[in-house]
Amino acid sequence: MFNTKSLRFKIPALIIILVMITIAGASYMSYEIFTQDIRHQIIQKNAVITEMISDQISQYLIAAQDTVEYVAKYASYNDMPSIKRSIDRIYGSYKWMDLMFYMTTDGKITYSNPHNDIIYQRDYVEREYFQHITKYKETYISKVFISSILNQPHIIIVSPIIDPQTGEMKGIIGGGVPLNSLQKIVEKTQQSFDGRIYVVDMDGTTLVSPNESDITNRVVLNRRVKISGEERELSDIMERYTEGIGEYKSDLDRVYVSFSKIPNYKGLVIVEQNEQYILGQLGEIKSRFFSGIVFVMISVLILSMYFAHTITSPIENLVNFVRRLSSDIDSGTKEVEITASDELGELERAFHHMGRELSLKMEALKNLHKREYDIKKYLNNILKSAASGIIVIDYYNKISIFNTAAEEITGYRSQYFINKPLEFLASHIGLPLEIFKNYINGEENTVTERECLIKKNDRIMIPLSISLSPVYDDEGQVISTVCLIKDLTKIKVLEEHLRREDRLKTIGEMSSSIIHEIGNPLAGMSNLLEVLRDHVEDKNLRDELLTALSEEVNMLNNLVINFLDFTRTHKSLPITTNILGVINSALNILNSEIMNKNVNIVKKYSSSVPLVKIDPATVRQAFVNLLKNSVQAVDENGKITIEVKTVEEDYRRILCISILDNGEGISEDKIEQIFNPFYTTKQDGTGLGLAIVHKIIRDNNGTISVKSEVGASTEFIICFEGEIIDEATNY
Numbered sequence: 001m002f003n004t005k006s007l008r009f010k011i012p013a014l015i016i017i018l019v020m021i022t023i024a025g026a027s028y029m030s031y032e033i034f035t036q037d038i039r040h041q042i043i044q045k046n047a048v049i050t051e052m053i054s055d056q057i058s059q060y061l062i063a064a065q066d067t068v069e070y071v072a073k074y075a076s077y078n079d080m081p082s083i084k085r086s087i088d089r090i091y092g093s094y095k096w097m098d099l100m101f102y103m104t105t106d107g108k109i110t111y112s113n114p115h116n117d118i119i120y121q122r123d124y125v126e127r128e129y130f131q132h133i134t135k136y137k138e139t140y141i142s143k144v145f146i147s148s149i150l151n152q153p154h155i156i157i158v159s160p161i162i163d164p165q166t167g168e169m170k171g172i173i174g175g176g177v178p179l180n181s182l183q184k185i186v187e188k189t190q191q192s193f194d195g196r197i198y199v200v201d202m203d204g205t206t207l208v209s210p211n212e213s214d215i216t217n218r219v220v221l222n223r224r225v226k227i228s229g230e231e232r233e234l235s236d237i238m239e240r241y242t243e244g245i246g247e248y249k250s251d252l253d254r255v256y257v258s259f260s261k262i263p264n265y266k267g268l269v270i271v272e273q274n275e276q277y278i279l280g281q282l283g284e285i286k287s288r289f290f291s292g293i294v295f296v297m298i299s300v301l302i303l304s305m306y307f308a309h310t311i312t313s314p315i316e317n318l319v320n321f322v323r324r325l326s327s328d329i330d331s332g333t334k335e336v337e338i339t340a341s342d343e344l345g346e347l348e349r350a351f352h353h354m355g356r357e358l359s360l361k362m363e364a365l366k367n368l369h370k371r372e373y374d375i376k377k378y379l380n381n382i383l384k385s386a387a388s389g390i391i392v393i394d395y396y397n398k399i400s401i402f403n404t405a406a407e408e409i410t411g412y413r414s415q416y417f418i419n420k421p422l423e424f425l426a427s428h429i430g431l432p433l434e435i436f437k438n439y440i441n442g443e444e445n446t447v448t449e450r451e452c453l454i455k456k457n458d459r460i461m462i463p464l465s466i467s468l469s470p471v472y473d474d475e476g477q478v479i480s481t482v483c484l485i486k487d488l489t490k491i492k493v494l495e496e497h498l499r500r501e502d503r504l505k506t507i508g509e510m511s512s513s514i515i516h517e518i519g520n521p522l523a524g525m526s527n528l529l530e531v532l533r534d535h536v537e538d539k540n541l542r543d544e545l546l547t548a549l550s551e552e553v554n555m556l557n558n559l560v561i562n563f564l565d566f567t568r569t570h571k572s573l574p575i576t577t578n579i580l581g582v583i584n585s586a587l588n589i590l591n592s593e594i595m596n597k598n599v600n601i602v603k604k605y606s607s608s609v610p611l612v613k614i615d616p617a618t619v620r621q622a623f624v625n626l627l628k629n630s631v632q633a634v635d636e637n638g639k640i641t642i643e644v645k646t647v648e649e650d651y652r653r654i655l656c657i658s659i660l661d662n663g664e665g666i667s668e669d670k671i672e673q674i675f676n677p678f679y680t681t682k683q684d685g686t687g688l689g690l691a692i693v694h695k696i697i698r699d700n701n702g703t704i705s706v707k708s709e710v711g712a713s714t715e716f717i718i719c720f721e722g723e724i725i726d727e728a729t730n731y
Contacts, residue, residue: 016304023300027293034289042278046258046271047245049189053197054243054260054269056185061141061177061265064096065157068175069139071100072159077170080111087113087173099149099176103130103158105169109149116149129158130172137162137169141265143201144179144218153179153215155207155265179215183208195273202266204234221270224248225257238268250274389485392471393436397422400480409464409487411457430455435466436481451488463488493703501698574613574700579655579720580605582616583642586623593631597638604643612655612720614700622696625689626659626716633663633714653721660715666708674706 071086080102087100091113101112107125124130129142142156154176161171186197186208199208200221206214213219224231225246232240243260254275261268389406393399398421402414410429417425426433431454449467456462467484587594587601594601630640643658666674675694697704697718708714 012305016301019300019304020297023293023297039278042273043245043256043258046195046256046273047243047260049193049197050258050260050269050271051243053186053189053199053271054262057182057199057267057269058263058265060096060181060185061155061157061262064094064175064177065139065141065159065264067094067097068157068159068173072139072161072173075161075171075173077161077163083171083173084111087111090175096177096181097175098178099147099154099174101149101174103172103174105134105171112149114149118148122148127156129156129174133158133160133172134169143203143266144205144207146218147176150176153207153218155179155182155201179207183215193271194277195271198270198272199262200234200268200270202235202238207267223257223270225259234268234270238266389487391425391483391485393422393481393483395479399425406485409456409462409485410454428455428457430461435468463492497698497703573615575616576611577614577616577619578609579612579614579619579644579657580609582614582620583623583644583657586620586627589620589624590627590631593628597631597634597636599631599634600637600639602639602641604641604645606645608646609644610646610653610655614702614720618696619700622693622718623659625693626718629689630659630661630663630714634661635663638662655720657718658715659718660713662713665710665712665714666706667710671706671708675704 067090071083071090075083075086077083083102087102091097091100099112099114101109101119103109103124107123107127107130109119109122109124112119127142127145129140132140132142137160139157139159142158144153145156146152147154156174156176158172158174160169161173162168163170182199186199190197190210196210197208198206198210198221200206204220204222206219206221209215209219209221214221221234223234225234225237225248226232227237227241227244227246231248232246237244237246237259238261241259241261244258246257246259248255248257255272256275256278258271259268386403386405389409390401390403391399391406392401398419399417400419402417404414407414412428417428422436423433425431432452435448435450435452448469449465451463451465453461454464465486465488469482469484470478471480471482473479627640631638634640639662641658641660643656643660645656645658647654647656674690676691694704700720702718702720704719705717706714707717
């Protein structure tokens with residue numbers, strides 16, 4: 001009988017219980033995830049079917065609508081024989097229409113194909129489509145009507161015949177789309193689909209149904225579908241949603257519903273499928289799944305018992321051995337009496353000698369530990385004070401050192417990564433692991449340096465220089481890797497400015513000569529305008545042509561002026577300037593545009609703003625361009641915030657001006673291009689405004705940058721440094 005308190009019982013029992021619980025839990029979670037995934041796939045498939053049928057019906061109605069509009073467009077209301085021939089030709093040629101007719105503006109059908117004398121006894125002024133076309137004079141697709149001519153349900157499409165001179169409606173061309181045509185569209189999908197497909201109009205009247213009697217009897221489909229936890233009628237769904245997925249209860253069974261609105265018709269395509277069908281699809285999979293789980297549990301149970309035995313058997317032998325020698329071991333390093341001369345006596349002597357040696361080794365170990373602690377503390381102080389970020393990855397691929405400079409570069413505290421795997425660091429800052437591949441495998445034995453982008457804890461991406469070098473032990477084996485990192489943000493900004501300056505200089509030199517050459521053609525165009533004004537006989541045509549040509553000339557002149565401003569080398573005259581006066585002057589220039597759009601200008605000026613040495617005329621032009629862009633970007637009653645502040649950076653005083661608007665914003669892929677010449681998002685823009693701004697700010701020893709969020713805001717930040725006067729002015 002087993003002793004339940006012994007390890008021989010506890011260890012096997014604990015291993016078996018933990019393994020069985022783990023397998024059962026994992027199996028349950030896997031089954032739930034798997035079944036939910038299958039259910040989701042089936043429901044999504046229904047949504048795809050709904051959208052596909054909706055598109056097919058829409059295309060069918062568009063074709064019918066185009067046909068009716070074509071007849072109405074080219075019909076002459078004074079030529080009834082021609083209208084009849086067009087109706088007969090369309091009826092005979094296009095199979096999607098089983099009725100074509102002509103209706104007068106007083107609601108009388110005077111001709112139809114096929115023909116029925118009942119049309120002479122009725123008027124159709126009460127029809128929904130007649131009232132709509134009379135009011136709006138546009139093509140209209142109606143809800144379902146029982147045709148008085150064929151006594152069958154139809155969707156009626158009507159289009160007005162408009163007098164081109166007066167714009168009055170002179171007649172109506174109409175056509176009937178039979179519901180059996182829509183039924184045929186649905187049947188193609190219904191043949192391979194186990195659910196139910198319906199098409200209903202705006203009133204919920206059934207146009208297509210698995211039950212054909214619903215169509216002839218004009219049954220109204222009633223459903224209360226639960227969508228996002230709320231039950232809604234079909235009429236409410238048609239008003240609120242374009243497409244979606246829901247469910248409802250029917251005879252104690254859950255029914256999943258997918259719906260999609262027909263784009264050019266006030267109707268809805270509905271696909272339904274009972275939950276029992278989905279459960280049936282899962283039944284066979286469920287049986288095989290649980291059979292596999294039972295097999296796995298039996299196999300794991302046997303392996304667990306064997307594994308437990310391999311653990312408890314050595315422990316039991318060790319306990320028996322220690323029990324025989326426990327009295328001698330308790331004596332520690334004291335002299336002990338050797339009780340035997342055999343192997344046990346040798347073991348007693350060995351334990352006695354081991355105790356004395358252990359005492360000496362412990363003392364030496366304490367001294368060594370203290371010395372190692374002092375050295376480690378000294379090295380840590382050196383690492384903390386190092387200017388470059390230092391990260392050390394030990395033999396087990398874990399972070400062992402993360403110095404202060406590395407904390408400042410990444411924005412993370414060292415405690416967050418110490419003793420964590422390299423993969424953990426890489427996943428948080430976006431560090432590419434392939435850099436370390438050869439070092440981890442011990443294949444690389446040289447110093448490697450490369451650049452990459454990482455993500456700080458505030459989600460900002462920064463460029464980084466990384467140098468890797470292996471660390472060896474006395475036997476020449478790699479025991480760790482030292483990673484030196486350096487923030488390249490300022491260097492990259494400087495490189496970008498130099499590249500842009502070189503690009504702008506090249507473009508300016510090439511384009512200046514090109515623009516000079518188009519001056520003569522512009523003068524010739526102006527002379528031609530004068531000649532044309534004297535020789536064109538038709539005054540209206542002449543004036544219209546002259547206006548268009550004048551606009552083209554003005555556009556070319558504006559391009560020439562803007563481009564020459566961009567390419568011309570200005571001799572800036574820097575003077576001590578109050579930047580607030582420059583900003584207010586720019587706002588005064590744009591005052592009319594600001595008032596017309598009722599833009600709210602918010603000024604945030606610090607109490608003490610230093611004077612700067614700049615060319616006020618050119619800088620004012622730059623602010624005018626930036627503020628004008630912001631005014632154009634915001635909507636009516638928009639908001640533009642102008643903030644002026646001084647910051648200290650590396651013992652330098654920097655004056656920063658921020659222009660923030662709540663306009664439509666700029667996408668990420670466009671931000672890098674907005675300062676390039678000829679790049680514009682405006683239809684009438686030259687693409688030189690922001691390029692000129694960049695050039696002006698650069699010529700005045702300043703920098704400009706932009707931040708933007710699409711649909712929310714755009715912020716331009718201008719900074720002047722190096723020429724700030726100590727004297728400050730209070731406002």
